[in-house]
Amino acid sequence: MTTTVPTAAQLAEVADLALRVRTQLQTVLSGLDEAVDATLATILAEGHLLLEDVPGVGKTTLARALGRALDTTVGRIQFTPDLLPSDVTGVSVFRGDEHRFEFRPGPVFANIVVADEINRASPKTQAALLESMQERAVTVDGETRPLPAPFLVVATQNPIDMEGTYPLPEAQRDRFMTRIAVGYPSSDDEIAMLDAHDGHDPLAEVRPVATAADLERAIATVRGIYGSPAVKQYLVDVVRGTRESPDLRLGASPRSSLQLLAAAKARAAMAGRDHVLPDDVKALAVPVLAHRVIPAAQARAAGRSAEAVIQDILARVAVPAARAPEALSRG
Amino acid sequence: MNGGRWRLIATPLIALATGLGVGGLSGLVVFGDWLRPMAAVLAATAAVVVLARLATGRPFLPTAAGALAGAWLIVVAYVPTADGGTSWFPRGETLDGIRLVAERAVWYAQHTVAPAEVEASLAGAITLAVVALFLAIDAIAVGAGFAASAGFLLLAPWLPALTLERRVPTAVLALALAAWLAVIALSRRSDRGSWRARARDGASPAPPVAALAATAATVLVALIAAPLAIGGPGWGAMPRLTLPAELGGASRLDLEIDLRHSLTEQSSEPVLTYTSSDGRLDVLRVYTFGTFDGTRWDRDPEGDMRPATGVLWPEDLADPLIAEPSTATIAIGDSAETRVPIPSSPRSLAAGSEWTYDPSTDEVLIGRPEGTVGLTYTVRSAADFHTEDSLRGADGLIASGGDSAVPTRYLDLNERIDIEKVRQVAEAVTSPATDRYETALLLQEYLRGPNFQYSTDVAPSGGDAVSAFLADGRGYCVQFATAMVVMSRTLDIPARMAIGYLGGAEADGRYVVRGRDAHAWPELYFPGHGWVRFEPTPAVQTGQRPMYATPDQQDTPPVPDVRDTTRPTAQPERPLPTAEPSAAPAAGAGEQGTAGSWVLVAVLVLTAAAGTGLLWWRARRGAAAITDAESAWASMTRRLGARAGDETLTPAETELAILGEGPDLGDDARVALAALRTAVEDQRYAPAGSGVAADVLAGWADRVANAARDAEKGARSRG
Known part of the structure; x- marks a missing residue:
């Protein structure tokens, strides 16, 4: 991994890329700034994204808009109970004329894979996707084929409609870097949305603003960002919390x-x-942590969600000040 | 001027201001060559402090270095070795030397009369006090950065002089205060950066608020606490430094006879000398007092004057009554009184033609502008005029209203006195008496009895000092005399207060009367006979009982034994508590005050001390600690208090909280806040840290904190 300290130009490039993508996404999804930011952060951190919310709030739209804004290959999988692992990863088919098997890549072979309603597929199929997310490669017929880079899975799932679904187990949810609850838009945003959809498809207006190469460079830059001992201490304090x-x-x-x-x-x-600020940690603590923790029975009984518990922890953990004790002891 | 440079200038200024503080000892000590080594030691100590401050950033290390250096220099300069030389290095014997010098200084301070020549040991003590004071002020003003508070200490050497209304060299005081104000100004400038620059930037040029506040507080304490203390009943119990009226001039009897005053220093200088044909004179009276308001005696108006010729006595007496006069030739030295000292029995003056006699006050007035200074005169007196028989013989005239011959003021009792109580005591004491003579004798012996004790310290009292004295039983001649006068008056005996001198001590055929022979006694009126002196003060500081008032006859009521009445009347040698030459409090001289007002004063002083300590602590935690972005940020959030949230907020969240809460700070402060937030984020989290200079950071923190304070003030005043 390259962990060179990023130059100012590289940083500016990342910021600019993020701004461009964000602008494109916002033409489709007004008012989802936090979700958009978390999404972008997930992409740049080489993570995978789980969009979880009730139907109709724009999960799929966000995923598709992302695919369009980035000038990359996009694979889309609609998960259904009868979806097979090979429908995800691809299959080897026999070419009679050439007398050999030829691998037909599945939709997972794309820079961005939109996995709609991931909890509707059987665990076996889910496992196939999740394994490829983890390995960033697909093994079919004993042959391991690397997936393209960058590789980002944007999965959506509906937490309400539980009938006929296979909820992701904890270990699987852990594979997603962030889970984002899109949420209902505000009144103004909803009106803006109606305007945007009035007579045409706003998705069609989303233009690609970044190439896969741009994305790769940005990801390399992000790896070099400095996390100070103080901020790491804070992060660990929150996680331990x-x-x-x-x-x-x-x-x-x-x-x-x-x-x-x-x-x-x-x-x-x-x-x-x-460099990382505690503010970054605070902003991403809920998207990164909330889907990995399980509320205790009494918290659930009291109606406290994992998000609320994590917010409480953030409100309790002190932000460490560098060298504070020494500064105070000097008169 | 930035950062620490002002400290290097402030320390010499503080040394100057402290050194000038010896001006507060004006009148107590004689200024002379001893000032030079003192100044040298002080300057050297200040130099050590400055150098130490250059070398270290720690606030109080220079004070410690200065203390060491100052102590060493004082030992070198003022503690001689056993052979009288000077040792640059302390040895074992140095400790003994220090003890000897200290003992010598204490002894000298106690046995000298102001203004005192300053000998080496006393100079050492003064230097020690000045250096210690300097280090304390420097530590508070420069070390802790709280320059304004240090003014309290700076004023300490001046306080006795100022509160006792003694003359101080105004120019020196002004110079000391100017130096202090300069220190305050320096410290404030450095705190805020240049306020001219702030004015240019559009921010309000704030005046040195802390300096003004401290000055105002000082003035308030002076205006509120001082009158409280003076007006309160305990004021008289405060040790007073009675100095010769004009320094170096003539001495004078203190006519401010207040029962609440403790008796302090008495001069051992001769007041007058005399030769006498008949041995020692009992007393030489100078003034009489008739009007008493419960605590103090007031002079009476002058009556009809007549030339001071013939027999001087309020009653008409035939000259032959002075059958066997004793003659005394009196030479007055440096004593400037307006009345001529005369015996308390009928007398005539040989050279009294140009003087006048006031029968109503029984005083001889002298018209010269310089008063009695240098006067020599001869007085004849009928020493044996009063006898027991003659006094008992007055009773007939009392019955026929003989008391009406004297002014009614000699019977007046101020309503502040608990007349009934005093009368009950007086009646109980005098119940066996059959006539005025016996009554007077019983009162005298009661006061000389075991219930009362001679003491130069008096218990604090309210408006009725006589009742307080009768209850407490401690006092000196003024209390005893006054008590007898008041008790007599409650029994309808005209009585007055007299002050003058006891007969003095004999030396080489002359009697020498000194300042410490000053005395007060009661005189009771016997119709047809005149004013008769009694002696209720116990033997420590008193005259003998007059012959006629000595209860040695069988038929007089038995009285308790009251010490040796034949011993010389002159006051035995006792340490003279002079004014303390150093800033150290007078141990033992001022321990008598426990009245309410002293509690109040103590509370005020403690409050001031606690406030100073608190401010010092805050200053130590605050402004002085800004060395980096982190401390600047800490200083700012602390000053903003709740507005800045708690430690769970990140700097950016804190910034939002500050901007979101309360009244608007203005653009200037917003920019400063953002800059300071970035700096602290950089220092904490960025790989390169923050490169902003400490004084810039301090300026940002100040700007935000001051803007918040001003905005809140503005909001309050609008609300």
């Missing part, structure tokens, strides 16, 4: 810490900064 909270049955894993830092770095780079 989820493990120690009596409101959570299961806390966040050490992998969560890694992913939270990566996402925070991406957010810092998007702002043109070469």
